[in-house]
Amino acid sequence: MDHVTVAGIDCGTNSIRLKIARVGHDGIEDIVPRTLRVVRLGEGVDRTREFAADALERTYAATREFAGILASHPVDALRFVATSATRDARNRSDFEDTVESILGVRPEVISGTEEADLSFLAATSMTRRADLEPPFIVIDLGGGSTELVLGGDGESASATKVQAAYSMDIGSVRMTERHFHHDPPTQGEIDAAVEDIDAHVTEAFRTVPAGQARTIIGVSGTVTTMTALAMGLDRYDHSAVDGVRMDFARAFDVDDRFLHMTRAERRTYPTIHPGRIDVVGGGALVWNRVLARIGDAALADHGQRIDSYVASEHGLLDGLVLDLGRRLLAHI
Incomplete structure (x- = not known):
């Protein structure tokens, strides 16, 4: 078969x-x-x-x-x-x-860790771009957790082989419920969330040498939604978002704008799934901070700041299916 x-x-x-x-x-x-x-x-x-x-x-x-x-x-x-x-x-x-x-x-x-591995498998094997320079770091930003996964350099270790991974208990739902009690959130609430996020990222960097990365690949609904908004799409389009490269400056501007919006204002954007309206600001803040911290780490590690990321439609679910199919085929 x-x-x-x-x-x-x-x-x-x-x-x-x-x-x-x-x-x-x-x-x-x-x-x-x-x-x-x-x-x-x-x-x-x-x-x-x-x-x-x-x-x-x-x-x-x-x-x-x-x-x-x-x-x-x-x-x-x-x-x-x-x-x-x-x-x-x-x-x-x-x-x-x-x-x-x-x-x-x-x-x-x-x-x-397994969640991170499966997301990395999908993002690195199914994102179709010729200009992805290893090592890759994949960021899977979910509702409750965010995974960082670093792959090899393509020389001493395969670019698609996981070298280090860490799961942080920060995500769009968790940050919103924990910190944002006003609509829109107050600056004090945002500052507290940033402190929380940064503490988790600092801990993650003790396991994942994020500064070694040359390419950031972002997966999950928060990432692809915020990317679609930064692209100016009137409606969400999977094919348009998958594989697009987005510069930090444009992403940060859009993320910050939607973080400070009311929920009613966000509802006027059909690009955002209705189920994400109330938590997308929290997710955008996590995304902002993780990107910024990786960019700083890359500058400190090899003197070259990363200033863009690649959005991928292929995360945990795709990795789950791909891995399951491959394991079945191996036993046929």
């Missing part, structure tokens, strides 16, 4: 996503492209360390919808992974039991 059909479900803090694809020795082909539902599973988890009943019901409804899609598209294997919010929730066994009753597979609560 030269290909397998597999499905992956990525259940994060803010959204749950399904992808069904045919994976072969020569690549991957979508059967059901990414289907996304914003369920805010992690609502309140940073404070209570438990899933809220309403958040669970929203997630179960999306899971039942995905079960219907899967019934129409038989697969050789399905893997359901859960990330930051589920790692933090004390009542996660109830969630796992119910999902298993709906889908027949039990959610795997993966570590931040």
Whole structure:
């Protein structure tokens, strides 16, 4: 057999996503492209360390919808992974039991390191640009956590091989719930969030030598949404955003502008998914600070500041499907 059909479900803090694809020795082909539902599973988890009943019901409804899609598209294997919010929730066994009753597979609560590895796999193997200079650092900015993953230099170590990774407990939902209590946030709230973010980045840099990077690749809904806004798109366009290179100055200006907007003002931009309206400012602030800190680290490490990043549509979900398909093929 030269290909397998597999499905992956990525259940994060803010959204749950399904992808069904045919994976072969020569690549991957979508059967059901990414289907996304914003369920805010992690609502309140940073404070209570438990899933809220309403958040669970929203997630179960999306899971039942995905079960219907899967019934129409038989697969050789399905893997359901859960990330930051589920790692933090004390009542996660109830969630796992119910999902298993709906889908027949039990959610795997993966570590931040595995999440980082899968995001790096997708971003480096599926982002189509000829000018990506290694070493690559991939930033996966989620609702509850943000992963930094550094690859090799392409000489002493393969550019697509993970050299170091770290998962930080900062993300769009977590920062918004923890710090932003006014609409728009006050300067004091923003300053407190920056201090929180910077402390996590400093800790991450003890594990990930970010200054070695020459190319930054950003994945996740926050990154691609803010990139689309910086591009001036009236509607979100996956194909236009994927692989685009964006300079820091333009990105920082747009990120800061949307951080200081009210939610009502953000709703006037169709480019932003309705489920991100209230948290995209927090995500933009995380994105700003992580980019700036990596740029500074690169300047200190090799005397050359990085001043742009590449946006990728290919993150954890794509890496999950690609990895699952490859592992099945290896055993056929």
